[in-house]
Amino acid sequence: MKVYDEIIRLINKRVEGDYWDYKQEWHSDNERLLLDILCFANTVHNKDCYLIIGVADNGDIIGLNKNSPNRKNQAAVLDLLSNSMFAGDFVPEVSVETILIGSKEIDVLTVFNSYNVPFYLRSKSRKYHSIVEGYIYSRKNDRNTPISENSSMQQIELLWKKRLGLLSPPLEQIISRMRNKAEWQEIGDIYYNVFNPDFKIKEEWDQEEHRDYKREFYSYNQCNESTHYINLYILCRETVLKQFQVVILDSGRYKTPVPTWGFIHDPIRYSESIYTYKYILKNSIDYAIQQFIYNEDSDEARIAKQRFDEVVLYFENEQEQVDFHLSIESCPAIVEKYINDAKLGKYIVSSNNKLEIKDCTEKLITAFAFKRYLSDYRRKKSGVDVKRIKSIRIVNRTSVALRLSDIVEHRVDINETGKVKHFLYNRESKKAVSTYNYCADKYWTRNFLNFIEPITTDWERDYSVDVSDGYEWYCTLKYDDGTTKNIKGNIVPPPFADDIERRIINLAAFEVTPWLFNML
Template sequence: MRQVIQKLISLKQEGSYWDFKKEWYSSEKKSDLLHDIICMANNLDNRDAYIIIGIDEENKYKVSSVANDVNRKNTQMLVDFLRDKKFSGGIRPIVYVETISISNGEIDVIIVKNTFNTPYYLSEKYQGVFANNIYTRVMDTNTPKEKSADIHHVEYLWKKRFRLISTPLERVKYYLENSDDWIYSSPNVSTKKYYKYFPEFTIEHDYEDYRNGYEFYLFNQTDSNPSWCNINLSYHQTLLFSLGGASLDGGRYFTSTPFTDGISLTKNRNWDISFKYFIKDTIEYTIHKFYFNPDGDEASSSHRRFMECMLVFGSEDEKEMFKGYVLSVWKDHPLHSHDIWTPYIPEIKGLRTEVFKEQYRNVQILKNIFEEFKCNNL
């Protein structure tokens, strides 16, 4: 973030997704703060935007430290400020504040996250910010409060919401979030579906008869015999994405297969601890959720047993931070290993049962440590 902001400051001009302020907005300028946030949330560059506070444009863009600014706000204060504003559909911009020390002073950056929920606009007027006016930012200029953006910019923002400016892969990921809108391609085919509003998008899976390997999480199911497959996403005849899948517990539950990572407790490059995981908001996790249809006790039970063996991270960064945290606390891992039950793992020719038991036990310890990690990072 420091490098990004320093580069923007070095340009010595404002732009389509960044703005400079010498000081924080006073109580008399709350409408300006709201207006600026909405404009940045509706930026036309399809990216995060920045309101950089503590830069004096009239003094060669030098730092004007906000360390003692009486109007200074943190993330929670901004969230509270936006919460009581009447946004259409109750959907509000996602913002947070990050402080950067630079040139013997402090600057604050309001980071306005890029989302697909555009256009953001009010359903009820707030001071000078009008209801139903759609604001954006063109070059270095915000849409005036008393006006609405040009129609082609408004159209762009709506198209963004419905993924019509997105790539086919981004679109299909969005469509997969609504599993009820997918239909079997024929009554006799249970492995292929198409999206009913855009049937050129399909998802199908085919089983791999040659693959019969085992993973530790299979043994947490009532039926531990695996059925592996490939899952393919296509647009017309073009393959967009392919990943592994598995039919678990005798066909009671189907899912995409998880990622694998590990932790080395020494300088040895080999993993001492391995684990299976998903990352939220990835296409792999979206497909995992797509296939879970909790319409009966058997599927729900199989899903629960599967997730008992998984770690689910909010982002790749969170996963890497967690791995670092594990390294710092693993010496005390017996404190996190109480009441861990190991499922029955039968002897299978050519496989080492003790390895599966260790993997299962380790992931239960990691899940306990992960709960502690999340509490410490709230």
């Protein structure tokens, strides 16, 4: 998702830049592909570079398919690099992935940032006629070095300075190197960079300072509300470059820099806040540290992180956060439905302090509400018509029955009030031969309807295929603006049907398992 969002952003620029390039199709010969990889590998900046294939020079998405000429996967590109002889045996690190934009496939060749620059060939394959061994090809602004020329002396000097760590301040270098955890070794409470041991990250427990530190609201969304704090220092040659406070959640299972407070101000009395929440900017040092100290190999850490992420907002950058604030402050009523939905939940705050219980509960409600509003806010900005589902009806019917009394149709109605009705029909009667009424939890019913809204928005109207098996299904969605969406199909279920069916089955204790999208 991270690469997808970045590629969408770069395509929308409709111009090429110093770390991305458009290609309408894959290179017709490997020599030109190798040149592009070398140019992107030899950059002075500290960003990953992207070769976006399937996009015209003006940013129009052309797309690729299985018949696109010279199309390559990651294995083919890695094979190309492994068969090339690089000076010092330093080989650019790359990846190839396919992403879907609308209905069109594009390939993204990522050339990862490296400090082992400059990359150049010590000898070349006999198949190559133009590329020159010993030449240093690089990219400056949106231009690659021509294949018959060497980079300028100034550019080569900058590349060597990058390798020696003379271009960026130490803090920037450390943050950049933190992206590659393989570069770091952990000894006790200190991480050090294996290529530059002067770069260190140190954790320090300060029991006295944080002995009585109160828990934040997000502590109560964990399996265990036990919370502790440590200090984290980024050092270069024992000099502290930056200090952070890190919170340890769920009895030590997950740790992260303490997120920042966000305040939504009253549009009339601006000095007063009507909502408060916690957030992290994805382009911040805090986010880089969070990703670095997160142990993705631990299932316990993964679950604790998921619970933390449920109630903490992540913005791409400061501008997105500012726009998010303005969208609410200009019309506070826009989040009222989200707040009311979140209030349906049950929140357990283990405290003897009534004020703390009230405060943390309110902040948890705001966090869950804002998390969902942020998702819808982004979808609206991308042009999606976001709606609120009031009810869903699923009808599953078969014409295959040996007897008139055999059940041939199931109908399930789910309403936002929590009412769930299940009707069974046979071939003899137009009325339901069996009716089951259930009362589902309102919170989980609303949660289910919110879950299916973005999924069903992308559904087509008809999933029927030309086959005679006597089986069909219908789905009707009703929205709070009075509109309706009807979808139908037969043997082909709609996308994510299995997940939706599982959630419906869990909503109520059905006496008879309902037929939904898949015939039982």
